[in-house]
Amino acid sequence: MPRFRAILDTMPAYKAGKAVVSADGRSHKLSSNESPYDPLPSVVEAIAEGARQINRYPDPASVRLTEALAARFGVPAEHVALGPGSVTVAQQLFETVSEPGAEVIYAWRSFEAYPLLADLAGAVSVRVPLVNEEHDLDAMADAITDRTRMIFVCTPNNPTGVPIGRDRLTAFLDRVPANVLVVLDEAYREYVRDEDVPDGLDIYRERPNVCVLRTFSKAYGLAGLRVGYLIGHEPVAAAVRKVTIPFAVNSLAQIAALASLEAEDELLARVDAVVKERTRVREALIAQGWEVPPTEANFVWLRLGDRTLEFASACGMEGVAVRPFAGEGARVSIGDPEANDTFLKAAAAFR
Ligand SMILES: *Cc1c(COP(=O)(O)O)cnc(C)c1O
Numbered sequence: 001m002p003r004f005r006a007i008l009d010t011m012p013a014y015k016a017g018k019a020v021v022s023a024d025g026r027s028h029k030l031s032s033n034e035s036p037y038d039p040l041p042s043v044v045e046a047i048a049e050g051a052r053q054i055n056r057y058p059d060p061a062s063v064r065l066t067e068a069l070a071a072r073f074g075v076p077a078e079h080v081a082l083g084p085g086s087v088t089v090a091q092q093l094f095e096t097v098s099e100p101g102a103e104v105i106y107a108w109r110s111f112e113a114y115p116l117l118a119d120l121a122g123a124v125s126v127r128v129p130l131v132n133e134e135h136d137l138d139a140m141a142d143a144i145t146d147r148t149r150m151i152f153v154c155t156p157n158n159p160t161g162v163p164i165g166r167d168r169l170t171a172f173l174d175r176v177p178a179n180v181l182v183v184l185d186e187a188y189r190e191y192v193r194d195e196d197v198p199d200g201l202d203i204y205r206e207r208p209n210v211c212v213l214r215t216f217s218k219a220y221g222l223a224g225l226r227v228g229y230l231i232g233h234e235p236v237a238a239a240v241r242k243v244t245i246p247f248a249v250n251s252l253a254q255i256a257a258l259a260s261l262e263a264e265d266e267l268l269a270r271v272d273a274v275v276k277e278r279t280r281v282r283e284a285l286i287a288q289g290w291e292v293p294p295t296e297a298n299f300v301w302l303r304l305g306d307r308t309l310e311f312a313s314a315c316g317m318e319g320v321a322v323r324p325f326a327g328e329g330a331r332v333s334i335g336d337p338e339a340n341d342t343f344l345k346a347a348a349a350f351r
Contacts, residue, residue, distance in 0.1 A: 007122075011119050022317060022318050026318070027319045028320045033188075035274075037336075043222075043259045046256060046259035049255075056251070058249065058250050081241050083248060085215065090113060091120070094123055101124065103149065104150045104151070105128060105143050106125070107128050110154045111152075115127075123149070124147070137168055144176065144177065151176065154187075156192065158187065164197070166196055181236065182207075184212045186212055187228075188296070189219075190219035211233070215227075215229075222256050225252060278298065298333060300332050300334070308330055312324035314349070315332075315343065315350075318343075
């Protein structure tokens with residue numbers, strides 16, 4: 001038997017959101033925070049055109065996409081690093097800072113990938129429990145030691161949806177030493193409407209140890225193609241590029257991301273519609289008697305405790321797939337109005 005790293009025995013396999021079908025054939029996938037919309041015709045056309053060239057390797061440096069992102073956000077191209085999904089950029093970040101004893105702090109519960117990536121990279125995870133479904137930034141700052149290399153801050157937080165306000169975030173960052181990298185994971189930034197929630201890019205501009213992670217998977221509807229990016233100061237972006245496998249971002253992903261930036265107005269109009277549905281779903285749940293943390297993402301969080309799995313299977317009977325975290329709660333993505341109505345009916349029946 002080949003010998004594998006001992007850490008593999010302790011790592012749970014990633015559980016993808018499963019599709020479910022009701023007895024009468026309905027199926028709504030509200031388990032992975034995807035865009036509920038079909039891809040834009042202009043993006044599909046660009047991908048089809050790009051398919052004619054797939055005998056060739058992609059541009060290894062994704063020059064056009066890098067420059068388009070730099071122009072879009074008003075940052076130097078050297079500050080942009082791309083990867084096949086922002087989860088892979090996160091993995092690259094772990095690889096840039098990890099060595100035996102290196103500590104990485106993050107809130108828990110938060111994005112499921114963080115502990116796996118830490119384990120894989122050989123970093124020590126320091127998990128700081130959420131308080132009232134949000135980051136306990138004081139406790140996170142208290143957890144910093146001279147072994148701390150990196151802190152992940154997920155805002156809005158997956159799976160609770162709660163973002164971090166400007167003053168709290170700034171006060172926290174003031175306590176982080178300059179040699180500790182802070183990663184603002186803003187996978188859901190496009191869904192944020194609360195003006196008290198800062199744009200991570202404004203913060204990165206003023207702080208060399210802060211970088212921002214964003215993705216084309218959620219608001220831009222390209223989850224299936226895998227492309228995400230980091231914006232950070234030159235040493236950070238350069239370190240990430242160094243650990244990137246050549247040709248990691250495939251040519252169709254590059255093309256689709258460029259086409260999506262060109263069609264940004266159309267895509268952001270869809271995001272607006274999802275935000276309206278989010279408000280409707282949250283208010284309906286509250287009217288049903290649920291407690292729902294204020295969410296700025298494209299999902300809602302229900303803390304169900306022991307009833308979580310039972311709730312997920314009740315939703316499954318109605319053809320609605322949600323994301324359960326056993327013993328804790330369920331995350332439910334905002335879908336199209338029909339999917340949301342079906343979910344709301346299941347939630348009402350469960351109460
Ligand atoms: C979905 C998600 C990502 C990554 O998505 P990719 O598809 O890998 O770009 C990163 N961070 C958080 C918090 C997410 O929820």
